[in-house]
Amino acid sequence: MxxxxxxxxxxxxxxxxxxxxxxxxxxxxxxxxxxxQMMTGLFRYERIECHDKYGxxxxxxxxxxLQEAIKYGPRHKPTMETVDFxxxxxxxVHKTFKLFVPRxxxxxxxxxxxxxxxxxxxxxxxxxxxxxxNPFPPVEPRPLDRKGSLVNILLxxxxxxYVRQKVKAESAKEESRDAPVEEPVEATQAKETTEAxxxx
Amino acid sequence: xxxxxxxxxxSLLRSYPSVPFPPALPARTFSTTEGRLLIRHQTRMRVVDNxxxxxxxxxxxxxxxxxxxxxxRRVGTLGDKVMVAIMGQKKRGYIVGVVRRQMVxxxxxxxxxxxxxIDESGAPLGTRINVPIPMMLRSKKGxxxxxxxxxTRFV
Amino acid sequence: MALxxxxxxxxxxxxxxxxxxxxESILASKAAKxxxxxxxxxxxxxxxxxxxxxxxxxxxxxxxxxxASTDMVRxxxxxxxxxxxxxxxxxxxxxxxxxYPGSIMAxxxxxxxAPNKLSRFVGICICRGGxxxxxxxxxxxxxxxLGVEIMYNLYNPTVxxxxxxxxxxxLDDQLFYLRDCAPEHSTVPFDLDVTPHPTGVAVPLNETVxxxxxxxxxxxxxxxxxxxxxxxxxxxxxxxxxxxxxxxQPHEWVKFDIMKxxxxxxxxxxxxxMFKDIYQFNNARLEKRRSRR
Numbered sequence: 001m002x003x004x005x006x007x008x009x010x011x012x013x014x015x016x017x018x019x020x021x022x023x024x025x026x027x028x029x030x031x032x033x034x035x036x037q038m039m040t041g042l043f044r045y046e047r048i049e050c051h052d053k054y055g056x057x058x059x060x061x062x063x064x065x066l067q068e069a070i071k072y073g074p075r076h077k078p079t080m081e082t083v084d085f086x087x088x089x090x091x092x093v094h095k096t097f098k099l100f101v102p103r104x105x106x107x108x109x110x111x112x113x114x115x116x117x118x119x120x121x122x123x124x125x126x127x128x129x130x131x132x133x134n135p136f137p138p139v140e141p142r143p144l145d146r147k148g149s150l151v152n153i154l155l156x157x158x159x160x161x162y163v164r165q166k167v168k169a170e171s172a173k174e175e176s177r178d179a180p181v182e183e184p185v186e187a188t189q190a191k192e193t194t195e196a197x198x199x200x
Numbered sequence: 201x202x203x204x205x206x207x208x209x210x211s212l213l214r215s216y217p218s219v220p221f222p223p224a225l226p227a228r229t230f231s232t233t234e235g236r237l238l239i240r241h242q243t244r245m246r247v248v249d250n251x252x253x254x255x256x257x258x259x260x261x262x263x264x265x266x267x268x269x270x271x272x273r274r275v276g277t278l279g280d281k282v283m284v285a286i287m288g289q290k291k292r293g294y295i296v297g298v299v300r301r302q303m304v305x306x307x308x309x310x311x312x313x314x315x316x317x318i319d320e321s322g323a324p325l326g327t328r329i330n331v332p333i334p335m336m337l338r339s340k341k342g343x344x345x346x347x348x349x350x351x352t353r354f355v
Numbered sequence: 356m357a358l359x360x361x362x363x364x365x366x367x368x369x370x371x372x373x374x375x376x377x378x379e380s381i382l383a384s385k386a387a388k389x390x391x392x393x394x395x396x397x398x399x400x401x402x403x404x405x406x407x408x409x410x411x412x413x414x415x416x417x418x419x420x421x422x423a424s425t426d427m428v429r430x431x432x433x434x435x436x437x438x439x440x441x442x443x444x445x446x447x448x449x450x451x452x453x454x455y456p457g458s459i460m461a462x463x464x465x466x467x468x469a470p471n472k473l474s475r476f477v478g479i480c481i482c483r484g485g486x487x488x489x490x491x492x493x494x495x496x497x498x499x500x501l502g503v504e505i506m507y508n509l510y511n512p513t514v515x516x517x518x519x520x521x522x523x524x525x526l527d528d529q530l531f532y533l534r535d536c537a538p539e540h541s542t543v544p545f546d547l548d549v550t551p552h553p554t555g556v557a558v559p560l561n562e563t564v565x566x567x568x569x570x571x572x573x574x575x576x577x578x579x580x581x582x583x584x585x586x587x588x589x590x591x592x593x594x595x596x597x598x599x600x601x602x603x604q605p606h607e608w609v610k611f612d613i614m615k616x617x618x619x620x621x622x623x624x625x626x627x628x629m630f631k632d633i634y635q636f637n638n639a640r641l642e643k644r645r646s647r648r
Binding site for chain 3: 301307355
């Protein structure tokens with residue numbers, strides 16, 4: 001199968017970091033086992049907290065898996081086998097195809113989001129990996145509507161006032177331009193009268 | 201703000217007490233390294249000229265064994281002088297073919313490490329080299345130019 | 356000190372990683388069969404790289420150096436674009452023909468040490484690799500009884516001419532095992548004439564299967580999926596026949612490792628982007644020729 005491009009902001013250096021051990025020896029199978037376990041957790045709880053390298057790598061796997069599931073669906077045998085492999089708990093297979101696929105078909109990729117969490121030790125980076133559209137309250141605060149504050153009301157009104165004045169001035173300018181002929185005569189007449197008054 | 205209700209990875213692991221361990225390859229893997237194919241102490245080399253002692257040792261199947269490389273690194277490449285042990289004697293020679301892949305384009309790699317024997321003055325012991333020699337040796341200065349005169353073919 | 360297997364093999368001149376990664380390439384894939392094994396006289400009938408794209412699928416096999424390396428750490432789109440433009444500039448001066456590992460080729464380079472300042476070497480292309488301006492080939496020939504292999508960079512300005520004397524393909528992407536085969540299979544006469552390959556005709560597949568020399572071998576050829584060689588497992592040294600079965604079988608879970616497949620490929624979207632330049636270049640050339648007539 002050819003894959004579509006993963007549209008995440010994962011840096012290429014984070015592409016392959018998980019090294020799980022069988023006893024003391026790192027093996028390929030244990031690596032996949034760890035990935036499986038984390039993905040099962042992510043699909044069940046829709047938001048997990050982990051080490052940054054693991055989170056970034058799991059993000060790639062989930063993106064691809066969801067992409068495949070959306071593209072091919074449950075009737076496609078290889079897709080079903082891969083989803084079945086990654087979901088250790090088999091009720092999550094149903095959840096993927098019946099809940100996630102219709103949910104994410106509405107979204108555009110990426111379907112996951114990573115948040116870096118503050119830690120006491122600067123060298124240890126923890127990460128929160130979540131699927132979009134999860135039922136929990138958002139990690140980052142929703143932007144508040146601050147239009148109702150007193151300062152903003154006054155500022156808004158001042159802005160409107162300024163605009164009104166500008167409009168008035170411009171319309172006055174245009175009116176003066178529209179009536180060109182009369183103005184010089186009146187001006188000269190006005191001048192003559194003022195001069196006459198002065199002489200007197 | 202960040203709820204700690206969501207489980208961490210270590211707690212997930214605890215929730216799977218009996219993970220059926222995956223089919224794994226044995227931990228001990230076999231070695232497939234070929235070695236660095238460098239010419240240094242103890243390397244055996246094929247004598248490529250028609251000198252008497254060279255022909256003798258190749259016929260007997262006892263290739264020349266390097267025991268000194270005239271080099272700071274003590275590792276020889278194309279055009280380096282070496283001291284070899286042949287048929288119980290010490291002889292000097294020049295490296296004229298190398299198995300290690302040359303990363304420089306145009307420089308050939310050959311199937312055997314080839315050697316041309318010289319005497320103490322630097323003149324070749326044989327009268328002909330029957331095997332192709334890299335063209336880049338022509339640009340090397342020094343005694344090696346004496347050997348190139350007996351070469352038949354350049355690659 | 357134990358060297359990593361990949362490094363040691365690379366120093367010996369065997370790029371084994373590419374064999375396993377491109378196992379599904381040229382010879383096994385359906386796409387290649389439709390593109391390379393059919394007589395396609397009309398250019399329009401070649402299937403496209405991707406449904407809805409103008410670029411033909413044959414570009415993956417004719418211009419593989421235009422694709423970037425799969426190592427994501429080395430990827431840089433701007434650098435790649437500039438490199439592609441440089442490659443096209445070189446192609447205006449030097450014609451780099453279509454060839455595959457197994458074709459017989461002649462390369463002439465300008466060499467200050469050579470008598471006429473030109474040196475020509477003829478041989479079988481045993482390997483083709485590199486990305487961008489690092490694209491290289493290795494030619495092998497047996498000269499005066501000595502097997503000689505020379506690497507050439509296709510876009511090196513000292514390369515004066517690249518000629519394909521006989522265009523054909525073999526069962527494998529790399530023919531390093533010729534080192535451990537009889538010398539007559541690697542011998543090519545230096546005065547071999549060009550056999551022209553007519554346009555539109557499929558590239559012939561040379562299905563010879565060679566027998567390896569008796570042990571010792573230079574590399575453990577039995578551990579890789581070479582289709583062009585045979586050997587008797589009973590002749591292997593002690594203990595290696597046991598390891599053979601396990602080595603040839605990939606791990607049961609490799610087929611589920613979706614990121615591994617993704618990491619080893621360049622996505623079709625990006626491939627299209629990379630082949631766009633050469634496609635436009637070729638079209639411009641065709642139009643020039645037509646306008647001249």
